[in-house]
Amino acid sequence: MIEMQGVYKTYPNGVTALNGIDTRIDQGEFVYIVGPSGAGKSTFTKLIFREEKPSKGSILINDFDLSTMKQRQIPKLRRNVGVVYQDFRLLPRLTVYENVAFALEVIEEHPSNIRTRVMDVLDQVRLKNKARFIPDELSGGEQQRVSIARAIANRPRILIADEPTGNLDPETSWEIMHILEEINAEGTTILMATHNREIVNTVRRRVIAIEDGMIARDENRGDYGYEI
Numbered sequence: 102m103i104e105m106q107g108v109y110k111t112y113p114n115g116v117t118a119l120n121g122i123d124t125r126i127d128q129g130e131f132v133y134i135v136g137p138s139g140a141g142k143s144t145f146t147k148l149i150f151r152e153e154k155p156s157k158g159s160i161l162i163n164d165f166d167l168s169t170m171k172q173r174q175i176p177k178l179r180r181n182v183g184v185v186y187q188d189f190r191l192l193p194r195l196t197v198y199e200n201v202a203f204a205l206e207v208i209e210e211h212p213s214n215i216r217t218r219v220m221d222v223l224d225q226v227r228l229k230n231k232a233r234f235i236p237d238e239l240s241g242g243e244q245q246r247v248s249i250a251r252a253i254a255n256r257p258r259i260l261i262a263d264e265p266t267g268n269l270d271p272e273t274s275w276e277i278m279h280i281l282e283e284i285n286a287e288g289t290t291i292l293m294a295t296h297n298r299e300i301v302n303t304v305r306r307r308v309i310a311i312e313d314g315m316i317a318r319d320e321n322r323g324d325y326g327y328e329i
């Protein structure tokens with residue numbers, strides 16, 4: 102569960118990115134976050150895994166109250182939230198296997214579980230056969246699948262995808278979308294910030310539109326709603 106009440110975010114340079122957000126997203130929902138460039142979509146998602154702190158307001162993520170949360174609890178929060186970025190952010194010198202295993206090593210997963218879990222998630226994103234490749238040897242869509250595997254390796258309750266198809270062609274974008282749908286079908290909440298009109302208008306899910314740092318629209322099975 103994600104709950105925000107009266108959330109504002111002003112960056113140190115004086116830009117107000119979020120201007121009073123109230124919302125609730127239940128476990129297992131699939132939500133598109135849409136809106137014009139600079140509207141506050143990334144800022145909204147960054148608050149959820151505490152990459153940014155709100156200037157004002159309360160945020161609850163499952164059992165975590167982010168307003169009162171201590172610095173040392175942040176790693177625990179982040180175990181509940183996987184993140185996927187537009188530019189993949191893989192470690193270039195590590196193989197596909199090592200990129201995913203690394204995510205489990207840093208949270209001190211028992212070494213005997215790591216191999217099985219890495220191969221399971223690589224299977225889920227259909228990349229088991231490329232476990233020994235390095236990111237440069239993969240297509241953009243394959244790199245994004247590795248980054249999804251890494252994000253879900255420790256079974257987070259929430260997966261944030263910030264423009265996951267932004268660097269991909271339409272067909273590859275659909276592959277990524279189908280993988281996200283499969284992950285959602287297993288009960289993971291998905292928040293996908295996107296400019297992909299075709300996907301939003303085809304796979305109808307909840308749409309939260311952010312404009313000027315405020316929620317301009319929140320519809321179940323909504324549409325993309327912008328010209329660009």
Ligand SMILES: Nc1ncnc2c1ncn2[C@@H]1O[C@H](COP(=O)(O)OP(=O)(O)OP(=O)(O)O)[C@@H](O)[C@H]1O
Pocket residue numbers: 112113114116117118136137138139140141142143144145
């Ligand atoms: N670290 C930062 N410091 C200062 N201002 C920032 C920072 N990050 C974002 N902003 C500003 O906050 C506003 C909202 O940015 P944000 O990245 O959340 O928008 P967005 O909706 O995700 O945009 P896009 O669709 O282009 O990714 C913008 O005016 C942006 O310039």
